[in-house]
Amino acid sequence: MFNNKNISSIDQLYTSANTNFDRKRSEVSSSASNTYETYRNAIQKQQQTESKAEFTDKTRLVSDINKTNDFGNTTASDSDRVSSSAIVKSGRNVNVNSLLTDLSSVQANVLKNRNAVSSEASLAASVIEQNLENARNARFGSIIDVTGDGGVLKLLLKPGTSDEFPSFRSDVKVHFIGTLPDQEQFEFNSSLKDGIPFGFKCGEGMVIRGWEKAIKTMRLGERAWFLIDSEYGYGEKGVPPVIPPNSRLEFIIELVELNKKTVTSMLI
Secondary structure, three states: OOOHHHHHHHHHHHHHHHHHHHHHHHHHHHHHHHHHHHHHHHHHHHHHHHHHHHHHHHHHHHHHHHHHOOOOOOOOOOOOOOOOOEEEEOOEEEEHHHHHHHHHHHHHHHHHHHHHHHHHHHHHHHHHHHHHHHHHHHHHOOOEEOOOOOOEEEEEEEOOOOOOOOOOOOEEEEEEEEEEOOOOOEEEEEHHHOOOOEEEEOOOOOOOHHHHHHHOOOOOOOEEEEEEOHHHOOOOOOEOOOEOOOOOEEEEEEEEEEOOEEOOOOOO
């Protein structure tokens, strides 16, 4: 039978399902941001190490040129022109024009690598965020808009065991917990109090519209969380004094019987 320990477990399950989305979204954002910085810094450090060695060597050669600045004692006239220049120093021939071109190429590569780091890090952050989202969906499922207008939202908590869905005039039995999200999660009804599943026939007006929509999305043995807008619940009248007018309703529902086929409930 249902006891206080079961109630505590169900409350924890409900709270996890209801609050995990914002927390996971925050974790995704934080993880993606941290990974972006780590990835960017690692690549930049590698690129800087490689570029620094190459750039330092070429800068040293330019310094050698500036310090020497000696092309000999050749006398030049107005009609003379320079076709090429070379400096012989410490056994090395240095072509000035080629050296300056190489320096420009190094600077361009540094800028290119910096842009590549930013682009690759952004891509890495995006991939990580998507992987975390996929992991979240695999663990908790994703929110489904059952009615298409936000009136009935669904979160899968446990998959069903068959491919059959309830249809018009299907006989079903469910265990459920009903709470009011706008009334500090006040529990207004539950089949777990006496351990007897609630049974009804689909499409005959025995339950609120939100339930009719919700149950038809469930497989035998499935457990899901539903948020039902007042339009699909008890509307402007409510059910005084328990359910105020225009109240949203939250349910954890487990489909335990469909057309005489049954499964053992995990809620009791």
